[in-house]
Amino acid sequence: MQLPSSLTSKLAAGYPWAASPLIVSAPMAKVAMPKLAVAVSKAGGLGFIAAGYHKGHGDTTLESINGVPKFLPVGVGFITWSASLEKALPSFSRYCPAAVWLFAPPKGFQDLIPWVTKIREATSSRSKIWVQVGSVSDAVGVVNAIDPDVIVVQGLDAGGHSLARGASIISLVPEINDKIRQLRPYPQKQADFLAAGGISDSRGVAAAMALGA
DSSP states (O other): OOHHHHHHHHHHHHHTTTSSOOOOOOEEEEEEEEHHHHHHHTSSSEETTTTTTOTTTTTHHHHHHHOOOOOOEEEEEEETTTTOHHHHHHHHHHEEEEEEEEOOOOSSSSHHHHHHHHHHHHHTOOOOOOOESSSHHHHHHHHHOOOOSSSEOTTTTSSOOSSSOOOHHHHHHHHHHEEEEEEHHHHGGGOEEEEEOOOOHHHHHHHHHHHTT
């Protein structure tokens, strides 16, 4: 399946090393470490490092990544109810990761406003903002609060954190896609959609793309 030219150009601008379709390794705690993230990006995907920046191994590992100066071809992910924005900010300014994946704000999506504002200021908006959701209402809340660059639609068929009540990406991706298109009818204001859950081979990739991811 061929990606729309507008989406291909957006991916090329934000992640110039990436192949199409974009394959991403999620920032899974204790699994998604720098070595894995680098390998995924080198293979034409986008690798994420779990829990963002860890002082114990962050500096030397991030400096060794062969990317454009002050722009790393990997992302970092935060579970925001337990992460510290203030501790993470210096690493954003210094390394400018390609993307920052935010998940699980403690009280609501308004809690992400300081994260997004300060990350965009620190990186001159070069780091793309990704937010993980598991329902249509969450996707609407995220768009209204912060207008992310990417919405990660995680279905109940995914591992890791999920909602107590939810749906498979088979229904969730098109429902969210349709709803957000209503809220943001102009293409330049629309977030991209990434499907997460139950995708393990090329058939799953093709199905996710057909659903709108």
